[in-house]
Amino acid sequence: MTPQNRALSVHLLTATGAVFAMLAMLAAVDARWDMMFLWLVVAFAVDGIDGPLARRYDVKQYAPQFDGVLLDLIIDYLTYVFIPAFALFTSGLLPGWPGWVAIIVITFASAMYFADNRMKTKDNSFSGFPGCWNMLIIVIFAVQPAYWITLTLVTALALAMFLPLKFIHPVRTERWRNLSLPIALAWTFFAGWAAWVDFHPQSWAHWGLVLTSVYLTFAGIAQQIIPAKSA
16 A cells, blocks of 8 residues: 555545544434444544544645544544533433523634634643533433532633643553553543443443543643653
8 A cells, every 4th residue: 555545545534533523413413322422432532533644644745635634633623522512411410401501602602612723732732622512521421410419520621621630641641651652541441341231320331430530630730740751
């Protein structure tokens, strides 16, 4: 396979996320939350591997006719923001005015964040919460906390999008990557399993989902507090 074809294949892999987003949306419209999240987990997995492949096969040089960053952002907004927000609102887990506040805050703040060219830090982490609402909302579906807890979490993370707080990229942030990457893989497994059993309240996957989510949320902030060891 030529370098051009390999690079193009990576773009095609990224574009499958749009298909998984549509399948997730169709499931959400029918209130099939387990299938919706399963498709979103598949899209999350694709998003985790297409970046390293793009860098390995140098898509900017060999397939420059497609903007991989723009393609990725379009799909991420659908799978990380729009569909999860729709699910949170229509599922009844956040009813009434809190639901309206949540979907307006999530979609508006995320649109501004995704367009912010300051979102990446020098160590390839994110400056501010990176709009991974799919990760929060699948935990909400699994745990089903009181509505005020959900609203508080949504509000806090929306504010965190525009604060100087660091959130790691499990693949690209080098510091603690030997721990962060396995935890991100574990999160993907727990999320898929929780959705597979239709968020059964007795599922052990819920605990794994919560614990890995806590690490992925606060690891970057911990890195800001704990100084890195000098080489």
